[in-house]
Amino acid sequence: MTLVWLAFFVPAQTPLFDIIDELSRQTTFVRDNVTQITARVKPTIRSVEVRTSSFAILEINTTPCIPPSDVMKRYGAKPEVQVSEPAAPYGFTYRYKQPWGSLAFEFSRGKECLTVVSLDRIAASIGVATMTADGTIIMDVRSQGAEARLVYHRGDKDYDEVLKHLGGLMPGEHKPVPPWPDR
Numbered sequence: 001m002t003l004v005w006l007a008f009f010v011p012a013q014t015p016l017f018d019i020i021d022e023l024s025r026q027t028t029f030v031r032d033n034v035t036q037i038t039a040r041v042k043p044t045i046r047s048v049e050v051r052t053s054s055f056a057i058l059e060i061n062t063t064p065c066i067p068p069s070d071v072m073k074r075y076g077a078k079p080e081v082q083v084s085e086p087a088a089p090y091g092f093t094y095r096y097k098q099p100w101g102s103l104a105f106e107f108s109r110g111k112e113c114l115t116v117v118s119l120d121r122i123a124a125s126i127g128v129a130t131m132t133a134d135g136t137i138i139m140d141v142r143s144q145g146a147e148a149r150l151v152y153h154r155g156d157k158d159y160d161e162v163l164k165h166l167g168g169l170m171p172g173e174h175k176p177v178p179p180w181p182d183r
């Protein structure tokens with residue numbers, strides 16, 4: 001009997017991209033959850049910042065270098081490219097529009113290594129919802145150039161449906177409002 005060993009090369013960035021994909025499936029960013037998910041690829045991720053429940057930033061170590069070509073292999077060959085100002089700490093950004101929002105990759109100047117990944121869920125929203133101390137839901141929404149403020153008090157006919165659509169909401173919390181599915 002002959003044993004044949006097959007070796008598969010898995011690029012170093014694959015676990016990072018898997019983590020990014022896992023984060024993109026989160027309905028909101030909660031610091032403890034994001035930290036727990038990203039801890040699996042330390043030391044690739046240097047730091048994590050959750051600015052809001054819809055915006056997270058991952059600072060990436062540049063050793064090993066993850067080049068732009070690796071990002072394009074995973075997320076598509078035609079990103080929106082933004083070149084930075086000369087004084088900016090990064091050289092350029094690849095931005096990918098996603099059904100859930102926007103995914104951006106910043107690259108260093110010179111060697112062009114991935115330095116920052118940002119996930120922005122608000123880009124796919126139609127507005128922002130807030131819950132007041134008494135449980136009232138206030139939504140500032142926009143559609144086709146028009147803006148409106150919708151207010152739902154506890155006990156209102158659509159209150160439970162709106163709360164479910166938002167994925168829950170706590171007093172004082174702000175969340176992006178995802179579009180409603182076409183009916």
